[in-house]
Amino acid sequence: MARYLVDPERSSTTATTRPMLDRRTVPVVTSVAGTITVIDDVPSGTIAVTIAGEPPTVVEIDVADSRPELSVDLEPGVVDGTLVLRGRTSRPAGAFGLTGPPLLNPTIQLSWRLVLTPA
Numbered sequence: 001m002a003r004y005l006v007d008p009e010r011s012s013t014t015a016t017t018r019p020m021l022d023r024r025t026v027p028v029v030t031s032v033a034g035t036i037t038v039i040d041d042v043p044s045g046t047i048a049v050t051i052a053g054e055p056p057t058v059v060e061i062d063v064a065d066s067r068p069e070l071s072v073d074l075e076p077g078v079v080d081g082t083l084v085l086r087g088r089t090s091r092p093a094g095a096f097g098l099t100g101p102p103l104l105n106p107t108i109q110l111s112w113r114l115v116l117t118p119a
Contacts, residue, residue, distance in 0.1 A: 001039045002037070002038045002039075002118070003035060003036070003037050003118075003119040004035070004036045004037075004038065004116035004117060004118060004119055005033075005034075005035055005036075005116070005117050005118075005119050006032055006033055006034045006036065006047060006114045006115070006116065007114075007115040007116065007117045008031055008032060008033060010082075010115035011032055011112065011113060011114040011115050012112065012113050013032045013110065013112040013113075013114075014029065014111050014112075015027040015029050015049075015051060015096075015108050015109070016109050017093060017106060017107070017108055017109075018090070018106070018107050018108075018109055019104055027051050027052075027096060027098065027108055028051065028052040029049060029050065029051060029052075029110075030050045030051065030052045031049075031050045032047055032048065032049050032050070032112060032114065033048050034046055034047035034048055034063075034114075035119065036063065036085060036114075038070065041070060043063055043064075043068045043070050044063065044064055045062075045063055046060050046061060046062050046063065047060070047061050047063060047112070047114065048060050048061075049061060049110060049112075051096045051097075051108075057095075057096045057097045059095055059096060061091075061110070063085065065089060066087035066088060066089040067087060068085055068086070068087045069085070069086040069087065070083065070084070070085055071083075071086070072084070082115055082116075084113060084114065084115055084116065085112075085113075085114045085116055086111075086112065086113050086114075087111070087112055087114075088109065088110060088111040088112070089109075090107045090108065090109045091107065091108050091110070092105075092106070092107055093106035093107055093108050094106075095108070096108050
């Protein structure tokens with residue numbers, strides 16, 4: 001078992017609305033944090049994704065529900081490679097404080113590439 005922290009400086013997360021609600025309500029991810037445990041190459045744990053707004057909205061996501069992909073990527077200047085967790089999921093737009101026509105069932109689709117560092 002190994003425990004890792006998400007490196008927010010080297011990680012990236014994107015959010016899009018489906019269907020597009022309004023150009024003014026495009027969700028902007030301001031940060032992502034979390035602790036990931038890896039047992040036999042299977043990641044588990046939660047990440048907290050913060051979406052900009054007044055007030056900002058934080059949604060916790062169980063990585064097991066996101067079809068996680070764990071890999072070792074080579075980055076410039078890194079000899080041993082970097083452990084990276086990729087995943088994607090969707091949540092109702094209302095969970096982020098965004099609204100739209102209820103018949104359209106608006107959702108936020110999140111995808112991420114998280115660089116993990118030993119805890």
